[in-house]
Amino acid sequence: MVRIVAAPARTLPMSQHAIEDVIERAIYLVDRSTQNAAHQAALIHALLHLQARYDTGLTWLRMHEVLLRHGVLVRTPVEAIDDAALRAQARAAETSCWLESDRGTGYLHLDENASVLYQQTGTGHAMPVSALFRDVLTLADQADDGELFTDLHGLLVNGWLDATFTAEDGLASSLDGLVACDDLQAIRGIAARRGLKRRRGVSEDLALPHLSESQEPGEIEQNAGLRFFLQPKRTPTALLAARNRTLRQLARVQELIPMLVEQRLSAALQQAGWSAVAAPPEHPWCWTRDRDGSRQCLWAAHDTTCGELIVQAGLQHARLLDWQQRSATTQLHDLHIYDRAAPLLGKHALNPKDIGTYGGLRLDPAHSDAQLGNAFDRLAAALPALDVYYFDVIAQQLSGPFFDRDLEMVMRTMEEGHSTGAIAQDVLLASPDSTLLAFVFHHLEHGDDVAAAAVVERVRARHAARTRLNAWHRAYLSPFLQRWDREQRDMPMPPVQHVLLLNHLRACESV
Structure with missing residues (x-):
């Protein structure tokens, strides 16, 4: 079966143009290298397969002479096409176009002198992505092409970060798997010697990510993996030790936080007239208090991914309860109004530095038990301010x-x-x-x-x-x-x- 597809001009996002460009630069680098012909062809095939993972234009249309020379691309006159159906479609075409057949995608170029079909040849076997990057980055280093080295390294890191490249490609998701990959260790060795300098103005797919972009405590493996790529001078032993230390800290915090909630937070709330009530698993701690026919509610959950204790405040207001013809419940879905508590308190009673990115109480696993306990004490001392700045305001407004x-x-x-x-x-x-x-x-x-x-x-x-x-x-x-x-x-x-x-x-x- 053959399908003709027109070849319209495409407007690609800048990031896709950048990937297209870096693949083309890498192919020219391979072409100039002294590698044997078979390995050059294998690298070029692998680069084109790599490009196919991204929504970009086909590079081989702009550099067909190089690809023809290495046997990656074949050019067949229309009359010499051995597939009868494909040949008939090519003869019937009135303009240059894509032809898609059982043999893959080809490009038909119509010319007054000679009409030909360009098709990519088979590879026999797929080169692992890790091996491809190792070989091409080695060539970039040997050619002292610092810009290409940095751009390709950025593509490698971002591809691992967004899971474009996986363990099947030789890039495991865990630090242990990355450390065990000889190809990646070789790349780190080159990067350690050259140094990794960030380039300004490059697209997001090529830009070296900042460690600060992935610092959530719950993403320990991802943080460790980024350090593996971005800190090539650190030894695998040091990276593994740092990752394991962070895992131990997180395990300690996961055991400590429930105790601190009960001892520092719940105890203070119950002294202030709040009652602990059963809560769903996703919100393990919940307290209610009845005031003037309304039911106030506080509930909390430890989000280990963002490293924060998310505390929320809500209300079932007496007036709305009357309109709903029901009594107050302890179910969170029955609330009339709710909001995150820490940002409200940060304006009045809580140190803004205690408030995390996601509006919870910041809990750094690297902090000592005493430091974490003090943070809970500050939160417990600040919560009464919700009466003035939240609950009383809502009650007064709805009245x-x-x-x-x-x-x-x-x-x-x-x-x-x-x-x-x-x-x-x-x-x-x-x-x-x-x-x-x-x-x-x-x-x-x-x-x-x-x-x-x-x-x-x-x-x-x-x-x-x-x-x-x-x-x-x-x-x-x-x-x-x-x-x-x-x-x-x-x-x-x-x-x-x-x-x-x-x-x-x-x-x-x-x-």
């Missing part, structure tokens, strides 16, 4: 002032926040639909059925415009609108839509 605001302004703020990823804290509810429903029940509470109906129509218009419904829409919003159409005005307000509730509903649907 009236929030509903005195212009609804158009509230919705515009939410929509702008959803588009930028930064929703203002004074919006309160995480969902535009739940915000609209809260205004509906506020109007019903005050006997303003006309205003409530107007807001319901806004909810209905948003719902009708959706092409896909999520679990909350199916379970709660659609039934609410149906009951509204039947003139029911005494029904409960649907649960507030947020991520925790959606996750709960999806889990229920999958059972």
